[in-house]
Amino acid sequence: MSNYYRFDVVGVTDTGRVRQHNEDSIGWATDRNMAVLADGMGGHSAGDVASSLAVEGLLREYRVLSTNDKVSVKASIGQLIDRINADIYQRAHENPECARMGTTLVMTCLVEKKVIVVHIGDSRVYRWRSGDIEQMTEDHSLVNQLVDQGALSREEAENSHYRNVITRALGIKASCTADIMQYPAMTGDVYLLCSDGLSNKVSDLHIRQTLENSGENWDLAAQTLVNLANQAGGEDNVSVVLAVVTPVQERLDD
Amino acid sequence: MTKLVHSQGGKIFDEYPLLEGVVTIGRSSENDIRVDDITVSGRHAMIEVKPSEYLDGVNDVYISDRQSTNGTMINGKYIKRKLFKHGDIAMIGQHEFALIDEASLGFEQTMVYIPDDD
Numbered sequence: 001m002s003n004y005y006r007f008d009v010v011g012v013t014d015t016g017r018v019r020q021h022n023e024d025s026i027g028w029a030t031d032r033n034m035a036v037l038a039d040g041m042g043g044h045s046a047g048d049v050a051s052s053l054a055v056e057g058l059l060r061e062y063r064v065l066s067t068n069d070k071v072s073v074k075a076s077i078g079q080l081i082d083r084i085n086a087d088i089y090q091r092a093h094e095n096p097e098c099a100r101m102g103t104t105l106v107m108t109c110l111v112e113k114k115v116i117v118v119h120i121g122d123s124r125v126y127r128w129r130s131g132d133i134e135q136m137t138e139d140h141s142l143v144n145q146l147v148d149q150g151a152l153s154r155e156e157a158e159n160s161h162y163r164n165v166i167t168r169a170l171g172i173k174a175s176c177t178a179d180i181m182q183y184p185a186m187t188g189d190v191y192l193l194c195s196d197g198l199s200n201k202v203s204d205l206h207i208r209q210t211l212e213n214s215g216e217n218w219d220l221a222a223q224t225l226v227n228l229a230n231q232a233g234g235e236d237n238v239s240v241v242l243a244v245v246t247p248v249q250e251r252l253d254d
Numbered sequence: 255m256t257k258l259v260h261s262q263g264g265k266i267f268d269e270y271p272l273l274e275g276v277v278t279i280g281r282s283s284e285n286d287i288r289v290d291d292i293t294v295s296g297r298h299a300m301i302e303v304k305p306s307e308y309l310d311g312v313n314d315v316y317i318s319d320r321q322s323t324n325g326t327m328i329n330g331k332y333i334k335r336k337l338f339k340h341g342d343i344a345m346i347g348q349h350e351f352a353l354i355d356e357a358s359l360g361f362e363q364t365m366v367y368i369p370d371d372d
Contacts, residue, residue: 142308152337165309166365167369
Protein backbone atom coordinates (compact mmCIF):
# COMPACT_ATOMS: atom_id res chain seq x y z
CA MET A 1 0.00 0.00 0.00
CA SER A 2 1.25 3.49 -0.70
CA ASN A 3 0.42 7.01 0.30
CA TYR A 4 -0.87 9.38 -2.27
CA TYR A 5 -1.12 13.12 -2.18
CA ARG A 6 -3.56 15.88 -2.84
CA PHE A 7 -3.31 19.63 -3.33
CA ASP A 8 -4.71 22.23 -0.95
CA VAL A 9 -5.05 25.33 -3.09
CA VAL A 10 -5.51 29.04 -2.47
CA GLY A 11 -5.15 31.88 -4.92
CA VAL A 12 -5.50 35.63 -5.40
CA THR A 13 -5.67 37.71 -8.54
CA ASP A 14 -5.50 41.51 -8.56
CA THR A 15 -5.65 44.22 -11.22
CA GLY A 16 -2.78 46.06 -9.56
CA ARG A 17 -2.53 49.80 -9.09
CA VAL A 18 -2.16 51.06 -12.65
CA ARG A 19 -3.99 48.90 -15.15
CA GLN A 20 -7.68 49.32 -15.94
CA HIS A 21 -8.39 45.66 -16.50
CA ASN A 22 -7.25 42.37 -15.04
CA GLU A 23 -6.04 40.12 -17.83
CA ASP A 24 -4.75 37.42 -15.49
CA SER A 25 -6.92 34.40 -14.79
CA ILE A 26 -6.55 31.72 -12.13
CA GLY A 27 -8.42 28.54 -11.30
CA TRP A 28 -8.13 25.17 -9.61
CA ALA A 29 -9.92 21.88 -9.08
CA THR A 30 -9.06 20.18 -5.82
CA ASP A 31 -11.06 17.11 -6.81
CA ARG A 32 -8.58 16.59 -9.64
CA ASN A 33 -5.52 18.08 -7.91
CA MET A 34 -4.76 20.71 -10.46
CA ALA A 35 -4.22 24.49 -10.45
CA VAL A 36 -3.80 26.93 -13.32
CA LEU A 37 -2.72 30.52 -13.87
CA ALA A 38 -2.65 32.49 -17.10
CA ASP A 39 -1.53 36.03 -17.98
CA GLY A 40 -3.21 37.28 -21.14
CA MET A 41 -2.08 39.84 -23.69
CA GLY A 42 -3.66 41.58 -26.65
CA GLY A 43 -5.23 44.91 -27.45
CA HIS A 44 -8.50 46.17 -25.98
CA SER A 45 -8.24 43.82 -23.01
CA ALA A 46 -8.52 40.80 -25.28
CA GLY A 47 -5.89 39.36 -22.96
CA ASP A 48 -8.71 38.75 -20.53
CA VAL A 49 -10.45 36.59 -23.15
CA ALA A 50 -7.29 34.62 -23.90
CA SER A 51 -6.39 33.89 -20.28
CA SER A 52 -9.99 32.97 -19.40
CA LEU A 53 -10.16 30.60 -22.35
CA ALA A 54 -7.00 28.91 -21.13
CA VAL A 55 -8.06 28.55 -17.51
CA GLU A 56 -11.68 27.63 -18.20
CA GLY A 57 -10.65 25.23 -20.95
CA LEU A 58 -8.23 23.40 -18.69
CA LEU A 59 -10.69 23.26 -15.81
CA ARG A 60 -13.27 21.83 -18.16
CA GLU A 61 -11.08 19.34 -19.98
CA TYR A 62 -8.42 18.20 -17.55
CA ARG A 63 -9.09 14.74 -16.27
CA VAL A 64 -7.05 12.88 -13.70
CA LEU A 65 -4.22 11.00 -15.36
CA SER A 66 -2.60 7.74 -14.45
CA THR A 67 0.70 6.15 -15.30
CA ASN A 68 -1.33 3.15 -16.39
CA ASP A 69 -2.91 5.11 -19.22
CA LYS A 70 -2.01 4.02 -22.75
CA VAL A 71 -0.71 7.49 -23.53
CA SER A 72 2.06 8.91 -21.35
CA VAL A 73 1.19 11.63 -18.88
CA LYS A 74 3.37 14.07 -20.77
CA ALA A 75 1.70 13.27 -24.10
CA SER A 76 -1.79 13.58 -22.61
CA ILE A 77 -1.02 16.96 -21.17
CA GLY A 78 0.66 18.02 -24.41
CA GLN A 79 -2.47 17.12 -26.37
CA LEU A 80 -4.65 19.00 -23.92
CA ILE A 81 -2.50 22.12 -24.22
CA ASP A 82 -2.61 21.81 -28.02
CA ARG A 83 -6.41 21.83 -27.94
CA ILE A 84 -6.47 24.88 -25.69
CA ASN A 85 -3.98 26.62 -27.97
CA ALA A 86 -6.05 25.84 -31.05
CA ASP A 87 -9.16 27.16 -29.35
CA ILE A 88 -7.55 30.51 -28.48
CA TYR A 89 -5.87 30.76 -31.89
CA GLN A 90 -9.15 30.17 -33.66
CA ARG A 91 -11.00 32.68 -31.53
CA ALA A 92 -8.28 35.26 -32.19
CA HIS A 93 -8.78 34.83 -35.93
CA GLU A 94 -12.56 34.86 -35.79
CA ASN A 95 -12.93 38.08 -33.82
CA PRO A 96 -11.25 41.31 -34.90
CA GLU A 97 -11.27 42.63 -31.36
CA CYS A 98 -9.35 39.53 -30.25
CA ALA A 99 -6.74 39.65 -32.99
CA ARG A 100 -3.22 38.82 -31.80
CA MET A 101 -4.46 37.84 -28.36
CA GLY A 102 -2.46 35.27 -26.49
CA THR A 103 -1.68 34.11 -23.02
CA THR A 104 1.02 32.60 -20.88
CA LEU A 105 0.15 29.51 -18.89
CA VAL A 106 1.41 27.74 -15.81
CA MET A 107 -0.26 24.65 -14.47
CA THR A 108 0.53 22.17 -11.77
CA CYS A 109 -1.15 18.84 -11.15
CA LEU A 110 -0.57 15.77 -9.04
CA VAL A 111 -0.36 12.42 -10.77
CA GLU A 112 0.13 9.65 -8.24
CA LYS A 113 3.38 10.57 -6.50
CA LYS A 114 4.56 13.13 -9.02
CA VAL A 115 3.93 16.82 -9.35
CA ILE A 116 3.64 17.89 -12.98
CA VAL A 117 4.63 21.46 -13.84
CA VAL A 118 3.56 22.86 -17.21
CA HIS A 119 4.57 26.28 -18.49
CA ILE A 120 4.62 28.48 -21.53
CA GLY A 121 5.65 32.15 -21.43
CA ASP A 122 6.96 34.17 -18.52
CA SER A 123 4.56 33.26 -15.76
CA ARG A 124 6.43 31.18 -13.24
CA VAL A 125 6.27 28.24 -10.87
CA TYR A 126 8.38 28.26 -7.72
CA ARG A 127 8.65 25.46 -5.20
CA TRP A 128 9.01 26.16 -1.51
CA ARG A 129 10.46 23.14 0.28
CA SER A 130 12.08 23.00 3.72
CA GLY A 131 12.35 26.77 3.93
CA ASP A 132 14.06 27.17 0.57
CA ILE A 133 12.58 28.55 -2.61
CA GLU A 134 13.48 27.37 -6.10
CA GLN A 135 12.30 28.69 -9.45
CA MET A 136 11.11 25.61 -11.34
CA THR A 137 10.46 27.22 -14.71
CA GLU A 138 12.73 29.15 -17.04
CA ASP A 139 10.96 32.09 -18.67
CA HIS A 140 10.38 31.82 -22.40
CA SER A 141 11.60 35.36 -22.75
CA LEU A 142 13.54 37.29 -25.34
CA VAL A 143 15.78 38.47 -22.51
CA ASN A 144 16.82 34.86 -21.81
CA GLN A 145 17.28 34.19 -25.50
CA LEU A 146 19.47 37.28 -26.08
CA VAL A 147 21.57 36.55 -23.00
CA ASP A 148 21.98 32.89 -23.99
CA GLN A 149 23.08 33.98 -27.47
CA GLY A 150 25.57 36.41 -25.99
CA ALA A 151 23.91 39.30 -27.82
CA LEU A 152 23.40 41.38 -24.67
CA SER A 153 24.42 41.20 -21.04
CA ARG A 154 21.62 40.31 -18.62
CA GLU A 155 21.61 43.83 -17.24
CA GLU A 156 21.34 45.38 -20.71
CA ALA A 157 18.65 42.99 -21.80
CA GLU A 158 16.51 43.38 -18.67
CA ASN A 159 16.57 47.15 -19.09
CA SER A 160 16.05 47.18 -22.83
CA HIS A 161 12.80 47.52 -24.70
CA TYR A 162 12.85 43.73 -24.96
CA ARG A 163 12.36 43.30 -21.23
CA ASN A 164 8.72 42.23 -21.52
CA VAL A 165 8.91 40.27 -24.76
CA ILE A 166 8.14 36.59 -24.54
CA THR A 167 9.01 33.99 -27.14
CA ARG A 168 6.21 31.49 -26.48
CA ALA A 169 2.53 31.82 -25.66
CA LEU A 170 -0.81 30.15 -26.23
CA GLY A 171 -2.97 31.35 -29.09
CA ILE A 172 -0.29 33.07 -31.14
CA LYS A 173 0.56 30.26 -33.55
CA ALA A 174 -1.34 27.25 -34.83
CA SER A 175 0.81 24.96 -32.70
CA CYS A 176 2.74 25.55 -29.53
CA THR A 177 5.29 23.88 -27.30
CA ALA A 178 4.82 23.98 -23.55
CA ASP A 179 7.49 22.73 -21.17
CA ILE A 180 6.19 19.78 -19.13
CA MET A 181 8.29 18.61 -16.19
CA GLN A 182 7.71 16.25 -13.32
CA TYR A 183 9.06 16.15 -9.80
CA PRO A 184 8.57 13.79 -6.87
CA ALA A 185 5.88 15.03 -4.49
CA MET A 186 6.81 15.62 -0.86
CA THR A 187 4.46 16.52 1.93
CA GLY A 188 4.70 20.20 2.72
CA ASP A 189 5.92 21.29 -0.71
CA VAL A 190 4.27 24.51 -1.79
CA TYR A 191 4.05 25.10 -5.52
CA LEU A 192 3.69 28.81 -6.13
CA LEU A 193 2.27 29.83 -9.50
CA CYS A 194 2.52 33.52 -10.34
CA SER A 195 2.27 36.02 -13.17
CA ASP A 196 5.20 38.33 -13.87
CA GLY A 197 3.29 41.01 -12.00
CA LEU A 198 4.61 39.28 -8.89
CA SER A 199 8.06 38.15 -9.98
CA ASN A 200 8.90 41.54 -11.52
CA LYS A 201 8.14 43.37 -8.28
CA VAL A 202 8.89 40.99 -5.42
CA SER A 203 12.28 39.33 -5.03
CA ASP A 204 12.74 35.61 -4.48
CA LEU A 205 13.97 36.46 -1.00
CA HIS A 206 10.78 38.29 -0.11
CA ILE A 207 8.66 35.55 -1.59
CA ARG A 208 10.49 33.01 0.54
CA GLN A 209 10.23 35.14 3.67
CA THR A 210 6.52 35.69 3.15
CA LEU A 211 5.93 31.95 2.93
CA GLU A 212 8.16 31.34 5.96
CA ASN A 213 6.40 33.92 8.09
CA SER A 214 2.90 32.90 7.13
CA GLY A 215 2.67 30.11 9.71
CA GLU A 216 1.11 28.00 6.97
CA ASN A 217 -1.78 30.41 6.66
CA TRP A 218 -1.60 30.17 2.88
CA ASP A 219 -4.49 32.53 2.21
CA LEU A 220 -2.66 35.18 4.15
CA ALA A 221 0.59 34.40 2.35
CA ALA A 222 -0.99 34.75 -1.08
CA GLN A 223 -2.65 38.04 -0.19
CA THR A 224 0.56 39.36 1.37
CA LEU A 225 2.49 38.63 -1.80
CA VAL A 226 -0.06 40.54 -3.88
CA ASN A 227 0.13 43.44 -1.42
CA LEU A 228 3.92 43.50 -1.71
CA ALA A 229 3.69 43.72 -5.50
CA ASN A 230 1.21 46.59 -5.25
CA GLN A 231 3.28 48.41 -2.65
CA ALA A 232 6.25 48.16 -5.00
CA GLY A 233 4.27 49.96 -7.69
CA GLY A 234 1.64 47.51 -8.91
CA GLU A 235 2.14 48.48 -12.56
CA ASP A 236 0.86 45.13 -13.79
CA ASN A 237 -1.90 42.69 -12.91
CA VAL A 238 -0.64 40.33 -10.20
CA SER A 239 -1.76 36.78 -9.45
CA VAL A 240 -0.58 34.09 -7.08
CA VAL A 241 -1.78 30.51 -6.61
CA LEU A 242 -0.36 28.28 -3.88
CA ALA A 243 -0.77 24.51 -4.23
CA VAL A 244 0.29 22.69 -1.08
CA VAL A 245 1.19 19.00 -1.24
CA THR A 246 -0.80 17.24 1.45
CA PRO A 247 -0.88 13.52 2.21
CA VAL A 248 -4.08 11.52 1.99
CA GLN A 249 -4.81 8.41 3.91
CA GLU A 250 -3.46 5.14 2.67
CA ARG A 251 -5.56 3.83 -0.17
CA LEU A 252 -6.81 0.28 -0.40
CA ASP A 253 -6.72 -1.21 -3.87
CA ASP A 254 -10.09 -0.87 -5.58
CA MET B 255 10.24 58.46 -33.45
CA THR B 256 13.76 58.08 -32.09
CA LYS B 257 15.72 61.26 -31.48
CA LEU B 258 18.81 62.64 -29.85
CA VAL B 259 18.52 65.77 -27.73
CA HIS B 260 21.73 67.76 -27.42
CA SER B 261 22.06 69.96 -24.38
CA GLN B 262 24.65 71.50 -22.12
CA GLY B 263 24.17 72.76 -18.61
CA GLY B 264 20.44 72.29 -18.90
CA LYS B 265 20.12 74.33 -22.10
CA ILE B 266 18.89 72.43 -25.15
CA PHE B 267 20.86 73.15 -28.33
CA ASP B 268 19.27 70.87 -30.84
CA GLU B 269 17.25 67.76 -31.53
CA TYR B 270 18.29 65.22 -34.13
CA PRO B 271 15.86 62.60 -35.46
CA LEU B 272 17.64 59.27 -35.69
CA LEU B 273 17.00 57.16 -38.75
CA GLU B 274 18.48 53.83 -39.67
CA GLY B 275 22.23 54.14 -40.15
CA VAL B 276 25.27 55.65 -38.50
CA VAL B 277 25.67 59.09 -36.95
CA THR B 278 29.08 60.38 -35.95
CA ILE B 279 29.68 63.03 -33.29
CA GLY B 280 32.84 65.06 -32.86
CA ARG B 281 34.59 68.37 -33.25
CA SER B 282 35.86 68.00 -36.79
CA SER B 283 33.79 68.86 -39.85
CA GLU B 284 33.56 65.29 -41.15
CA ASN B 285 31.09 64.42 -38.34
CA ASP B 286 27.33 64.30 -38.81
CA ILE B 287 26.90 66.21 -35.55
CA ARG B 288 29.65 68.80 -35.06
CA VAL B 289 30.32 69.98 -31.54
CA ASP B 290 32.71 72.90 -31.44
CA ASP B 291 34.14 72.41 -27.97
CA ILE B 292 37.66 71.71 -26.75
CA THR B 293 36.44 68.89 -24.51
CA VAL B 294 35.15 67.03 -27.55
CA SER B 295 37.60 65.07 -29.71
CA GLY B 296 37.81 65.42 -33.49
CA ARG B 297 36.19 61.99 -33.78
CA HIS B 298 34.49 61.38 -30.48
CA ALA B 299 31.55 58.99 -30.68
CA MET B 300 29.35 57.05 -33.07
CA ILE B 301 25.69 56.10 -32.92
CA GLU B 302 24.30 53.13 -34.84
CA VAL B 303 20.58 52.81 -35.43
CA LYS B 304 19.38 49.41 -36.58
CA PRO B 305 15.80 48.23 -37.03
CA SER B 306 15.02 45.57 -34.46
CA GLU B 307 14.87 42.04 -35.76
CA TYR B 308 12.39 41.20 -32.99
CA LEU B 309 9.87 44.01 -32.82
CA ASP B 310 8.33 45.95 -35.70
CA GLY B 311 8.77 49.70 -35.80
CA VAL B 312 11.45 49.59 -33.13
CA ASN B 313 15.10 50.55 -33.46
CA ASP B 314 18.05 49.20 -31.53
CA VAL B 315 20.49 52.02 -30.90
CA TYR B 316 24.14 51.55 -29.94
CA ILE B 317 26.66 54.21 -29.00
CA SER B 318 30.44 53.72 -29.22
CA ASP B 319 33.37 55.78 -28.17
CA ARG B 320 35.89 56.41 -30.98
CA GLN B 321 38.96 56.39 -28.77
CA SER B 322 38.32 59.96 -27.74
CA THR B 323 40.57 61.81 -25.32
CA ASN B 324 37.94 62.38 -22.65
CA GLY B 325 35.91 59.24 -23.23
CA THR B 326 32.18 58.78 -23.64
CA MET B 327 29.89 58.16 -20.70
CA ILE B 328 26.41 56.71 -20.49
CA ASN B 329 24.58 57.64 -17.30
CA GLY B 330 27.87 58.40 -15.61
CA LYS B 331 29.82 55.32 -16.68
CA TYR B 332 32.53 55.18 -19.35
CA ILE B 333 31.66 52.92 -22.23
CA LYS B 334 33.24 51.42 -25.34
CA ARG B 335 30.08 50.27 -27.06
CA LYS B 336 26.75 49.98 -25.38
CA LEU B 337 23.07 49.66 -26.08
CA PHE B 338 21.66 53.19 -25.91
CA LYS B 339 18.12 53.22 -24.56
CA HIS B 340 15.30 55.67 -24.08
CA GLY B 341 16.15 57.97 -21.21
CA ASP B 342 19.89 57.27 -21.28
CA ILE B 343 22.13 60.33 -21.29
CA ALA B 344 25.49 60.23 -23.09
CA MET B 345 28.18 62.59 -21.94
CA ILE B 346 30.49 63.66 -24.76
CA GLY B 347 33.00 66.14 -23.38
CA GLN B 348 30.87 68.68 -21.56
CA HIS B 349 27.89 68.00 -23.78
CA GLU B 350 24.88 65.83 -23.05
CA PHE B 351 23.04 63.76 -25.62
CA ALA B 352 19.84 62.17 -24.40
CA LEU B 353 18.11 59.42 -26.34
CA ILE B 354 14.36 59.79 -26.63
CA ASP B 355 12.50 56.85 -28.08
CA GLU B 356 8.80 57.53 -27.89
CA ALA B 357 7.97 53.97 -28.93
CA SER B 358 9.57 52.58 -25.78
CA LEU B 359 6.74 53.94 -23.67
CA GLY B 360 4.69 51.04 -24.97
CA PHE B 361 7.10 48.42 -23.74
CA GLU B 362 5.58 47.92 -20.31
CA GLN B 363 3.05 45.58 -21.85
CA THR B 364 4.01 42.01 -22.53
CA MET B 365 4.53 41.36 -26.23
CA VAL B 366 5.26 38.20 -28.12
CA TYR B 367 8.05 37.59 -30.59
CA ILE B 368 8.13 34.10 -31.98
CA PRO B 369 10.98 33.10 -34.29
CA ASP B 370 9.81 31.76 -37.61
CA ASP B 371 11.82 28.60 -37.34
CA ASP B 372 9.52 27.28 -34.59
